[in-house]
Amino acid sequence: MAVEPGEPKGRQGAAGSALATSVEVEGVRREFGSFVALDGVSLAIRPGEFLTLLGPSGCGKTTLLRILAGLDVADAGKVRIDGQDVGEIPAHRRPVNTVFQSYALFPHMSVRDNVAFGLKMKKVPAAEVVRRVDRMLDLVQIATFADRKPAQLSGGQKQRVALARALINEPKVLLLDEPLGALDSKLRKELQVELLALQRRLGITFIFVTHDQEEALVMSDRIAVMRAGRIEQLGDAEEIYERPRTRFVSQFLGTCNLIEGKATRREGLAVLVETPFGELRVEGHGAPATPTPDSPRETLTLAIRPEKVRMSPAGEEGENRVPVTVRELIYIGSETHYLLDAPGGAILTAYAMNARVGSQGFDLGKAATAVLPPAGLLVLDD
Amino acid sequence: MAKKGAKPGLEIRFGERLTPARQAVRSALTSGPGILWVTVFLLVPLLAVIAMSFLTRGSYGEIGLPLTFENYTRLAGFGAFGFDPLYPLVILRSLVLAAGTTLVCLLAGFPLAYFIVRLPPRGKQIALTLVVIPFWTNLLIRTYAWQILLGPESLAAKVASALGLAEAGRPLYPSLGAVYLGMLAAYLPFLVLPLYSSFEKLDWSIAEAAMDLGADAPRVLRHAILPQVLPGMIAGMILVFIPAVGQFVIPDLLGGARTVLLGNAIQQQFGASRDWPFGAAIAFVGMAIVMLGLSFYARTAGKDSEEALL
């Protein structure tokens, strides 16, 4: 499924650096026996960008990463780095380095020797090796244990060594395979910030794999959400979150209320959809072009994020108002989450900020109205 | 490297994936020399043995055509002078000895394996090491030592004559009993190690459940323990049987000239008698038995138990 890169909004990548490299993946396919790991994936990665491949286990993100590294070979399709087809180039000659999930540090070598490895393989003169290693150790703040062996390091320290070992070779692209997965959450957050700062500073294209959606949102210029060997959606954080295109994407990042309905007619840029909650006006991104009762997109799925659903006192009339009963209410300090019984047996979720002092006024078991703002309602592709 | 947390079977990794051409080159450079060596210096010679067994030995000792089955018919007992059970008996005797050795090893080794598995971890290590050490010592030395142990003035001989089992002042060898003793001492580790492996993996809760349900010890053994250790037991038994069939040194030193077994018979043909085609035929029969045993082993046992021996 070919995906066009959207317009980057919000954060910009650290492009413009002379070192920045573009990577293109075209129609890459990889099968393991009868299991299809990658199903014709295409992707264009911008120079200097921090791109995240996000998805659940088994979606193919690590397989794609390994193909980029040269550690795996695609069954079909092409990979281009700076416009050059690298399919024939083996892993050790690609201008690409990897930070492995298990760090894969060489257990019999000290930190210093681990970091120096890539340079030694390229037969860089000894004096220069020392100089560059020292600089890299300082950059990643591991100089104090340069002479220890990996077995004597903590997880966070090993991660830094793995990073240093990869970066010292000045790769055009750095691949990171869930590097923060094994760390506790406080350390993770610290390292997320550090990694991001490092990337900005160096201007190298980073391709980052994770299954943690929060991590993806925090760090990335753009996110490619993957499932079952395909990219479901590609875009920057805001776009992916605010305007998911499929059910999967809408549920993978945050949660979404899903409402089935039939399109009745169009009014300008909006679409009117008949749902169990009555007729809803939909103005969010994704509204189909010509909904008619006999068009192929007759049955639609609408999505709206819980934080967009507004709680109102019962009995309120008007467009996009749904009478509900508070089934459950969960107080989380800064927010209150409501589970609402809606007409037709459906359940709506709404998040409300506790902006006012004191109770919101919507108690358990009481009736209320859920307002679904037209701009917050999207039509999904599936 | 299996991806941690991935659903089993979804992500399969064998390390870096290489193009077929590169795999071929790397395989050739690494596995190639070793495989080539063993093929040239063992597999080809074994094929030569098979070929040789169909040749004729001339009256001056030269070997050549015509091709013949004579060597095999002679082995089956139909020699030049009518039916002579000599060689069929040799084969039979070897099989019986191997089977007997296997049985004796099993009877002796089963309690031992059970004993070791009940030791604390440190004790297990020590016990296993103690079992392994004699195994790696020179078989020849261990075997001739039995001549000393069974000599005319030895403790064993004195006890045996006191019990009336043997004449006083005579050594207890050469004899079939001595051969069995030697074989037991040589092959016990072959059986104990795989059997112990099975015991290690045993699920004792089944035995406990059986006892809970009122089964007595023999029943528990038969229904709860035996089925579980069967794979290791069979592996061990085959590992004893196969080499025991072709054993040469032990019958030679402890059985004397009267006990002719496969190993001795082969040695004779390549030594004094110089009848290579016939010796090759005997060797082929030995090989066939080994191959049969191996295929039986491959079908019943699990993984590479030979590695357990190391």
Next chain:
Amino acid sequence: MRKPSLPLWLWAAVIFVFLYAPIAVVIVYSFNSARHGGPWQGFTTDWYGKLFDSREKIDAAKNTLILGLASTGIATVLGTLLGYGLSRYRFPGKKLFSRLMYIPVVIPDIVMAIAMLMFFSLIRDRLGLFDLGMTTMIVAHVTFQIPFVAIVIRSRMIGVDPAIEEAARDLGATAFQTFRHVTLPMILPAVVAGAMLAFTLSLDDFVVSFFTTGPGAGTLPILIYSSVKRGITPDINALSTLIVLVSVIGTLAGLFFQRPRRSSGES
């Protein structure tokens, strides 16, 4: 799990006595001052001294050592490469060859011995190579040593995380550099263990040596055999004791180097 009961202890003791009796008696009788291998007459270490006077024994010892070292050297190299190749690469017929590799392990040594004897004779008749002697013995020993070394190395390689070799490749190492700088140092203890086992195998071998040996190339086991055939003498016991000692040390060292290690490549 309950500690073993008394009957089990007794049985185990009997078995261990049984297993070690031959070794023990050889060691004990090597100090026996009785001349012709008769019953115990007194303690002496003379026989050990006599060993060094015997031209025959010194030559045999030399041959055994040369044979052991040469064959171990070759077998360790080939076996390590084989073990590594089998664990990392695939090729057509790999499964078949893997099974074939076990043949030297299970085959009766006499069959292997005569097969090689025949093979060498055939070659000698046609090509004039391979006169029976040290060369043929070395070749024969390497043949049964290779699978053992390969098995040891392959077992060890299973514990080596493939990601580590991938990391080396990712960082720019060729396959050879990866093996030399990363893999080999990691499996070195196993290589040493394999070498020790191979050496012990060579030292212990009698049957194969017997059939592939030639004039002037007699080894210690062959010497012991012919001596025993003539009647056991105490100096043979002394010799055997020394050999047993070397075997035991070799085995223990081999086991020591094969201990499961903490840092076997898993971070």
